Amino acid sequence: MNNMIEFRNVSYGYEGVTLLKDVSFTIPEGSFTAIAGENGAGKSTICRLSAALFRPVKGEVISGGLCTSREKTARFAKFTGFLFQNPDRQICRSTVREEIAFGLECLDLGTEEREKAVDGILEEFGFEPDREIFSMGRGERQMLALASVLVRRPKLLIADEPTSGLDAGQYRTAAEKLREVHKNGATVLMVTHDMELAEELADEMLVAAAGEIKAHASVEEIFSNSAVMEGASICRPEMRELAQMLGGDFAGDASVDDIVNTIKASKRSGNR
Amino acid sequence: MKGLLECDGGKGVIYAVNPSLKVIIAFAAGMSAFAVKSISGALFIALFTIAAAYFSGLGKKAVSTALLIAKISILFFVIQLLCVRRGNPILNLGFFSITDAGLYYAVMMALKLIAASLPLVLVLSATKRSDLANSLVYNLHIPFKYAFALTTTLNFIPGLASEMAQVMEAQKARGVDFEIKNPIKKAALIVPLCLPLMLSCVRRTENSAIAAQLRGFELRGRGSAYKKYPLGMKDAIAVLACAVVLSAAFIL
Numbered sequence: 398m399n400n401m402i403e404f405r406n407v408s409y410g411y412e413g414v415t416l417l418k419d420v421s422f423t424i425p426e427g428s429f430t431a432i433a434g435e436n437g438a439g440k441s442t443i444c445r446l447s448a449a450l451f452r453p454v455k456g457e458v459i460s461g462g463l464c465t466s467r468e469k470t471a472r473f474a475k476f477t478g479f480l481f482q483n484p485d486r487q488i489c490r491s492t493v494r495e496e497i498a499f500g501l502e503c504l505d506l507g508t509e510e511r512e513k514a515v516d517g518i519l520e521e522f523g524f525e526p527d528r529e530i531f532s533m534g535r536g537e538r539q540m541l542a543l544a545s546v547l548v549r550r551p552k553l554l555i556a557d558e559p560t561s562g563l564d565a566g567q568y569r570t571a572a573e574k575l576r577e578v579h580k581n582g583a584t585v586l587m588v589t590h591d592m593e594l595a596e597e598l599a600d601e602m603l604v605a606a607a608g609e610i611k612a613h614a615s616v617e618e619i620f621s622n623s624a625v626m627e628g629a630s631i632c633r634p635e636m637r638e639l640a641q642m643l644g645g646d647f648a649g650d651a652s653v654d655d656i657v658n659t660i661k662a663s664k665r666s667g668n669r
Numbered sequence: 670m671k672g673l674l675e676c677d678g679g680k681g682v683i684y685a686v687n688p689s690l691k692v693i694i695a696f697a698a699g700m701s702a703f704a705v706k707s708i709s710g711a712l713f714i715a716l717f718t719i720a721a722a723y724f725s726g727l728g729k730k731a732v733s734t735a736l737l738i739a740k741i742s743i744l745f746f747v748i749q750l751l752c753v754r755r756g757n758p759i760l761n762l763g764f765f766s767i768t769d770a771g772l773y774y775a776v777m778m779a780l781k782l783i784a785a786s787l788p789l790v791l792v793l794s795a796t797k798r799s800d801l802a803n804s805l806v807y808n809l810h811i812p813f814k815y816a817f818a819l820t821t822t823l824n825f826i827p828g829l830a831s832e833m834a835q836v837m838e839a840q841k842a843r844g845v846d847f848e849i850k851n852p853i854k855k856a857a858l859i860v861p862l863c864l865p866l867m868l869s870c871v872r873r874t875e876n877s878a879i880a881a882q883l884r885g886f887e888l889r890g891r892g893s894a895y896k897k898y899p900l901g902m903k904d905a906i907a908v909l910a911c912a913v914v915l916s917a918a919f920i921l
Contacts, residue, residue, distance in 0.1 A: 450838050474844035485869050487839035489861045503844030531868070545843075 399462075401426040401553055401584040402447050406456035409442055416442045418608045419456070429575075429585045431595035431616070434605035434629045440588045441482075443605065444555045447586060449473040461553060474503065478551030482558045482588075484535075484542035494519065494526040497545045504549060518548040522570075535562045543571055547578060554578055556587045560594060572598060593634045596620070604629045681725025683795040686907045687900055688804035691796065694911045695788040701915045702784035708777050710918040715784040717914045722791050731791055738786050742779040749775035798824050804898040806889075813889045821877065829870065836865050 402424040409417040417439045424430050424447075432440045445451040446458050449465035449472075458465040461476050481487055490496040497518055501511045519526050522544045530538065539562050546554065559575065560568050576598055579585045589595050595602060595616060602619045604612040606629040612619055619625060620633050633641065636653060643656070683691065702714045715735065722731035749771065751762075756770025793801075798820040805816035837859075841847055845858055 445838075448842050450842055469846060469848050470841045471844055471846035471848070474842060477842070479839070479842035481839050481842075483835075485865055485872075486835050487843065487865070488868070489836075489840060489865050491864065500843045503846075549843075 399426045400424060400459070401428070401461060402586065403459040404443075404446070404456070405459070407446065407453045407458055408455040409446060409451060409453050416608055417446070417453075420608075420610050421456075422603060422610055422613050424584060424586060426584055427579075427582055428601060429579045429599045430587070430601050430603060431599035432586065432588045432603045432605060433590070433592070433595060433619075433631050434611075438605040438629065439608045440605050441557055442608075443603070444479070444557050444586060444588060447553075448477050448479050448555055450479075471503070476552040478546040478549055478554045480543055480546045480554070480556040480559050482561055484538040487542050487545070488530055488538060491530060492526070493524045493528045493530065493541060496530060496541060497524075497548050500545045500549050514548050514550075518544050536564050536567045539563055540567055540571065543574060547574060550583075551578075552583055554583050554585045556585065558588055558590070560589070560591060592620075592632060596634050596637070604631065679726045679795065681727065681795070682721060682907075683725040683727065683792060685903050687808065687898055687904045688796045688801045689808040689898070690900065690904050690907065691792045692789075692801065694907060695792040697911060698788040698915065699785040701918060702781050702788075705781075705918050705921075707921055708773070708780055709921040711777060711780040711784045713918045713921055714914070715780060715787060718784070718787045718791060725795060727791055727795060730794055731787065734790050735783050735787055738783045739779065742782040745782065746775045746779045749778045793823060800896070800898070803896060807898045808900070814886075817881070817886070825870070828873070829866070832869055833862070833866060836862050836869075839865075 400423040404420050404422050407417055407420045408415065420439075420443070432443060434440050442451065446453060446465065447460050449458075449460065449468065449470045452466050460473055463472060465473065488496055490499050494515060498511060498515050501514060506514070522540060524541065524544065530541065533541065539559075543556075543559065554575075556575065560571050563571055572594060575585060575587065579598070585598075587595075587599065599616050601614065602612075602616050603610055604619060604625055611629055612622065612625045614622075619631075620637055625631075626633065632638070636656070640656065686694070698714055698718065702711055705711050705714070719728070719731045719735065722728055750767055751765045751771070753768060753771035753774050754766070756768035756773075758766045758768050759772065760767040801823075802813070802816040802820040805811045805819070806813050837847055840858075840862060847855065847858060849855055849858075
């Protein structure tokens with residue numbers, strides 16, 4: 398399998414502040430990688446370096462086979478979708494339709510193809526095309542930002558805390574969309590503090606702490622490594638924590654149903 | 670080095686002077702820079718400001734700010750150079766001609782712009798906004814709401830600059846190519862960004878106004894600040910030094 402992103406001894410910082418120290422890792426094409434860690438650990442810096450929004454001070458970043466230090470950011474934008482934590486940074490049009498179409502304008506698509514893509518995504522997300530963005534709530538704007546990224550069908554999707562500010566319904570929709578994009582072959586890199594979401598969607602996880610990568614392994618392995626989890630102040634999903642506490646048959650990967658059924662069964666046998 | 674107008678909390682000469690007083694001194698220096706009648710006078714004020722900045726640990730910022738203002742003043746320089754008809758011609762460019770008087774006034778205009786803007790920019794870079802607001806209320810008896818409005822506006826300039834950088838970054842990620850060299854095309858790309866910028870500014874202003882009101886903004890009086898700002902010997906020395914320098918600038 399080819400690598401979509403490759404960090405080779407990358408360091409990054411400015412004005413005497415080091416944000417990343419000699420970081421090396423690879424993200425395989427078609428994988429779903431969650432990046433976890435404390436605030437200020439370097440998670441968003443990794444995302445920006447991957448999209449060529451930042452250039453490394455030392456080392457090199459290869460994204461989609463291109464070296465970010467040698468090419469223009471616009472070249473990477475052709476195959477990369479970047480969802481920012483704050484949707485207001487990327488919204489630059491006044492109506493929903495215009496905003497979704499804006500991202501496509503930079504892709505040299507024909508008018509007909511563009512209109513078809515816009516109509517498709519409007520229907521998929523259930524947006525009113527002529528709605529003024531000014532009147533939309535925070536969650537809706539975040540969903541609009543997601544739609545305007547997904548309409549471009551990116552090969553690499555970088556999502557910086559994609560579910561922040563969403564209500565329960567929007568959260569589920571966003572999670573579904575991310576799963577769908579991944580299923581359709583895109584490589585996804587997602588920064589999140591939400592370990593339930595990481596467990597649900599990601600196959601592997603990068604754990605960042607103080608500008609270094611402390612671990613890069615499958616989600617399963619990371620969640621069973623308490624030292625790494627504590628070192629990066631990450632909490633296991635509550636179900637895993639409960640399963641770990643209960644121990645025995647529950648330790649490892651146990652679902653709500655597994656635990657409920659076993660408790661019910663032991664209660665029944667205790668009653669008898 | 671922090672951005673233009675952002676205070677990084679140093680400990681030099683400029684930082685030590687009373688906040689209201691240093692703003693007054695900066696205004697006086699700015700006005701004098703416009704009023705002096707010679708190149709050497711304006712140059713003297715600019716150099717003295719840079720020296721004061723250097724001894725306050727703001728030397729790099731002073732030089733970069735001076736260069737920035739110099740770039741802005743190029744336009745005025747060119748207009749002045751081409752429009753002054755007095756004096757002896759140095760170069761004939763058809764409809765326009767460059768004269769020695771034109772060149773003199775163009776240089777003076779550029780220097781005056783630098784000398785007039787630099788003191789205020791540096792003083793604001795060496796003053797915490799909260800100190801400035803509290804001192805304006807304590808020393809100059811300005812009602813807190815006006816002092817607060819002034820300092821909030823000043824805070825918006827670095828805020829806007831960083832917001833603009835982040836908005837541009839988001840658009841770069843969507844394929845907008847800001848790395849092009851043509852300034853007209855670049856300007857055309859920047860215009861649509863005014864919308865998200867305005868949006869976030871309006872939201873931020875509204876949120877700060879609500880937050881300030883909820884924290885008893887209207888109940889504040891002259892004695893509310895937890896810090897006092899009495900005038901002392903170092904302030905008297907600063908006024909004296911400023912008076913000497915500005916008088917010298919007029920004599921030169």
